[in-house]
């Protein structure tokens with residue numbers, strides 16, 4: 001890792017150069033509350049001051065909500081053509097917890113099975129991170145996701161009059177050298193960066209006791225009353241999955257033309273919280289009850305992948321709390337486990 005400093009003018013030159021020479025995806029204000037990652041064609045469109053959150057998360061660039069996987073033709077023989085769409089682009093302004101979300105997806109899409117549709121995109125993307133203040137529902141600090149140590153090419157921290165810049169790859173360094181006169185960080189820059197981080201971390205006011213949840217999960221696993229109470233108001237809408245930067249479930253469907261000669265297989269984001277998720281041929285449903293679906297979602301987020309990868313599949317972004325019309329709050333539910341086992 002190299003540590004450099006950009007002046008504010010350097011920053012403007014960098015952003016303008018990237019917009020001119022690359023396809024740059026960055027946060028743009030969508031409405032009063034929400035930003036989205038879209039193709040930025042002019043610096044005025046870029047709004048990195050997104051104190052709430054982006055919906056959907058930037059993972060949609062790597063794992064689109066709907067994506068064709070193969071096309072096929074049925075004749076004397078069956079011809080199958082894989083469809084993998086990818087292009088070089090810059091993903092600008094992603095915050096630390098969403099970069100950690102991408103790091104989780106990197107592990108998921110390369111362990112047991114390498115997902116080429118994901119990786120072709122991932123390898124062509126240059127990630128430029130940027131620190132963003134957390135909103136009140138964000139508990140990334142408790143999930144150890146408020147700081148990204150990998151998964152980016154450049155990471156910028158706004159120190160007020162300059163940007164402290166972590167350079168993680170040769171590609172990132174080459175971009176800095178092309179557009180800026182970045183200088184090596186001095187001792188004072190490091191000191192100011194440390195003060196910034198102390199202040200930044202103090203802004204994460206939503207705290208969870210994730211260790212207690214993890215340690216006690218098996219104790220409450222069969223406690224039906226606990227799960228019924230937690231899922232009581234759930235509408236089974238699936239919004240919590242759709243806004244999540246780490247949810248990876250998808251459904252594959254066949255689109256066959258009427259002549260039955262050509263078709264395509266397409267994947268679409270799926271949700272473990274909707275009743276149809278556990279429905280299989282013959283009409284049996286493995287998870288017909290919303291309390292079991294919620295329990296399974298929490299197990300996936302807060303237990304299973306910690307055991308498998310040593311990393312939770314929840315980065316604490318708080319999006320699912322914001323999106324839930326029934327006010328189901330994963331942070332409160334994590335903390336309620338400790339109270340339940342201590343009763």
Ligand code: SF4
Pocket residue numbers: 233234235236237238239240241273274323324325326327328
């Ligand atoms: S967003 Fe809320 S109501 Fe909808 S499925 Fe998730 S927990 Fe249930």
Ligand code: SF4
Pocket residue numbers: 240243244245246247301313314315316317318319320321330
């Ligand atoms: S489960 Fe909720 S808080 Fe955790 S990463 Fe997903 S959307 Fe964010």
